[in-house]
Amino acid sequence: MPRDTAIPLNSLGFAKPPSETRVVVAMSGGVDSSVVAAMLADEGYDVVGVTLQLYDHGAALAKKGACCAGLDIHDARRVAETMGFPHYVLDYENIFKDAVIDEFADSYLGGATPVPCIRCNERVKFKDLLETARDLDADCMATGHYIQRKMGPEGAELHSAADTARDQSYFLFSTTPEQLDFLRFPLGHLTSKSETRALAAKYDLSVADKPDSQDICFVPNGDYASVIRKLRPEAAAPGEIVHADGRVLGAHDGVVNYTIGQRRGLGIGGLAEPLYVVKLDPESKQVIVGPKDMLATRTVPVREINWLGDAPFTSRDTWPLAVKVRSTRPPTDAILRPTSATEATVELITPEEGVSPGQACVFYDPDSSRIYGGGWIHKG
CATH class of the missing domain: 3.40.50.620 (HUPs)
Structure with a gap:
């Protein structure tokens, strides 16, 4: 009834x-x-x-x-x-x-x-x-x-x-x-x-x-590393800190102790230029560092997308939206290009620093408070 x-x-x-x-x-x-x-x-x-x-x-x-x-x-x-x-x-x-x-x-x-x-x-x-x-x-x-x-x-x-x-x-x-x-x-x-x-x-x-x-x-x-070492003891395997140009600059006691964009606590002082973690390579146990401009990212691959728009995600070739690539940053203008119903390439209009695989990329309407879902950043 x-x-x-x-x-x-x-x-x-x-x-x-x-x-x-x-x-x-x-x-x-x-x-x-x-x-x-x-x-x-x-x-x-x-x-x-x-x-x-x-x-x-x-x-x-x-x-x-x-x-x-x-x-x-x-x-x-x-x-x-x-x-x-x-x-x-x-x-x-x-x-x-x-x-x-x-x-x-x-x-x-x-x-x-x-x-x-x-x-x-x-x-x-x-x-x-x-x-x-x-x-x-x-x-x-x-x-x-x-x-x-x-x-x-x-x-x-x-x-x-x-x-x-x-x-x-x-x-x-x-x-x-x-x-x-x-x-x-x-x-x-x-x-x-x-x-x-x-x-x-x-x-x-x-x-x-x-x-x-x-x-x-x-x-x-907030001590992530200690939790990881307890759950996965192999995370403490030592390795090299390597400059993006191939120079070995030092040693580390586990890739798990580092994050993309990190500058402090690298243990490689005495260098003329400030260096940042630009890549982590767990297979080779290397922490790759480089100058700050290497952190700038314009293209972000995203998968496992949850779409909350009214029209299907793949109904358009591009979606002009705003995105957050970190929880502490405001949304920034971007263009989403769907490659499937759950994957896309996100082009940031202004490059962002420290974009890291494993973080979320969340989609916002640039003209209202509406959220259109998001996905997970992965290695391209």
């Missing part, structure tokens, strides 16, 4: 009262997802909080500033108790290791610079957790991400957050149209983090003043 179109949509977009709308909230234990859960519970929604245990609690409890650690699970539970909704902890440790951590280690060993937070959203939170939400008969799943979901003429669209300083679109480009139909991002319209903390104080949440997480959750203190 057709739904009565006279019934107004609730704040999550459903034509029924909040009390009849079940929403699973992915709760990391931080202030953002806690505010989402509290706000929806306050509005009368049938809220179910879910927190994922992603790795060993023993390591997590010894580490501050990371999501989904033992303390964070405790914080999420306290928020649920305060607001009076059920909360569950799901053991996703094996899934997380197979889908995220192992690839992170292997990518570094291959000379790439991976972004595990994207893979976690793609393969764990927006895949397995989303299916769990469906199994719980939820109408939708809400998260604390700073990004916006807007309805367009062809359906749900992904848009940058109103607060550009906190926009997380770079980490969510792989969200599929089907996932976007089910997801909600209640914080995306806020213009500052102070608004979120004010809401946390309004609901008297214990996490109101909790610091934001800074590191990748399974990487203590």
Whole structure:
């Protein structure tokens, strides 16, 4: 029977009262997802909080500033108790290791610079957790991400957050149209983090003043190399630091200790010109360095593209868009040339420095806040 179109949509977009709308909230234990859960519970929604245990609690409890650690699970539970909704902890440790951590280690060993937070959203939170939400008969799943979901003429669209300083679109480009139909991002319209903390104080949440997480959750203190060495001991194999012109300049204790664009800590002082890491060659165990101008890249090969445009990606020979090749950089004008439904060559109008395989290339509408998806940068 057709739904009565006279019934107004609730704040999550459903034509029924909040009390009849079940929403699973992915709760990391931080202030953002806690505010989402509290706000929806306050509005009368049938809220179910879910927190994922992603790795060993023993390591997590010894580490501050990371999501989904033992303390964070405790914080999420306290928020649920305060607001009076059920909360569950799901053991996703094996899934997380197979889908995220192992690839992170292997990518570094291959000379790439991976972004595990994207893979976690793609393969764990927006895949397995989303299916769990469906199994719980939820109408939708809400998260604390700073990004916006807007309805367009062809359906749900992904848009940058109103607060550009906190926009997380770079980490969510792989969200599929089907996932976007089910997801909600209640914080995306806020213009500052102070608004979120004010809401946390309004609901008297214990996490109101909790610091934001800074590191990748399974990487203590941002020390990627130590994690890789633990997972893949062969990553510490020594090798040579070689100038792009072939000169051997020194030795290193593992390619995993270097990233494209790195200048400091190379251990090759005393040279007349400043040198940067321009290439990593794990097979030969070489770190190749050169002058800064060698870092400038104009052509970027991209694959595993997730396209969020209304027309098929291959329906045009070129797409004039803006792209981000690193999370910390603003979008820059580019031309996308599809080579298949999931691959393309991206031509940057202004060359960028430090473009690295393993990073994401995210597509933006240069004239609006809409995100058209993105893909993964690979070696050409």
